[in-house]
Amino acid sequence: MAQQLIVVTGASTGMGASAARELARRGFHVLAGVRRDPDAFRAPGIEPVLLDITEPGQVAALAARVADDPRELHAVVNNAGIQVNAPVEALPMAEWRRVFEVNLFGHIAVTQALLPALLRSRGRVVNISSVGGKAAMPTYGAYAGAKFALEAVSDSLRREVEPLGVRVVVVEPGGVRTEMAARGVATANRLATGMTPEQDARYGRLVQAINSLMSSGTESGLTADAAARVIAKAVMARKPRTRYTIGRDAALITRLTRVLPDRALDRVIAAGVRRHYPAATA
Template structure:
């Protein structure tokens, strides 16, 4: 339900070109916020623009883009304060640790960690003044690091730590920090992840191809399963809306049954048992692609 208070407030959603980010921008606009939707291309912005969704060209690794966004918030023509930052922008670079180049590791962290931190740091003075909230979209990969997901999970684990530290630093001053933990969501991040994995596979030596053949088949089957069986971006956006609008939000909201399961599992299962379970799952997935 829209309230007069919400209509007078701004929300920023990064990575709003597609998937969870786009659906979240639409949902928060319906909730009554004026949404500054971070997109990489003007054509993406044209597709999402509406009376309450204002596309902003935003590459979170670009300092000039971040500075322009801060200026846009400060000079809002309607005088609306910034209430919400949804850090959703991210990439998925998936390959075995042995195979993935350091440039790919750096790219994963530049977008999914350092870009998020840069945006938080730039906007935090404003959010402190408005007693706003920060929502960081992490992943079940930030709770359980599966084979082939080393770089992606490392970045998500890092954002788990950043979120916890930030929450303990700023909640005494009225800023809520919330972790959003999706499981399988049907988005085109799956497609881009498959494309990145294929590019990396092309650089493998023949020995590496043999070593990781089963793992590669399992990864493809898993990604196809995410696209086929994952919850919709709109479902994820509804959870994010709940966290945004809660009077006293929880520190974490999970999305999907697997999101809840993988968040809880490391607390009750030993590392060795979890290794065996994931190895068995990979064997079953690899069988699908034979």
């Protein structure tokens, strides 16, 4: 494994940073993608690389770095992502496009750039999706939409390249204790200030409830290090499953989406959100 490379995108903090450390500990040389130099961290087996997955020049530089290395590329872990929550009606189109650029198109760009190396090494693509790629909560339209799309792209890619020796794996985390949820709440609150009075009357309490639910789910979730061990399993398993969940909440919700009709799932989700609604004001 010391002679094999792994690329991890979004490795500044959270699951990405933990996955980079875990994979380096297991003997890989990890190219850890960070968006800014101050976010770079160095440790044995970890080499930070400047990588904004929405910047074609930086993606091309990553591909060149891999091509110039005599070691094989074992896997790319597409982990970079942002969380943006707002009602469908109230989310500006620029934000919709930004979410899809980061959470979907950037992953496709990195995968396209590194597929020649993965085909040579018979490596694998590990796409970090979300339980939101299976069940779309209220205000999660953009985030879940990109994750649903990533799930579909992963299925299509798997059926294209597994006959050529490249494995494609999806990892679906539930609540994980990282900075992402806190940033998501801050973004949701910022976007809520841009709602019209009519939209605020319709959705204001819902946004507050989702923020509370998001925070509580994160606080009770797994650590980033525990999530990293699941990612490492997806990277290293000799015969990996097509999908891995992280956390009991993700395992439960993905099962429910397979067995419940839409209306029943609507009621389950509504009941979970209802417990977090703020008290109505006079």
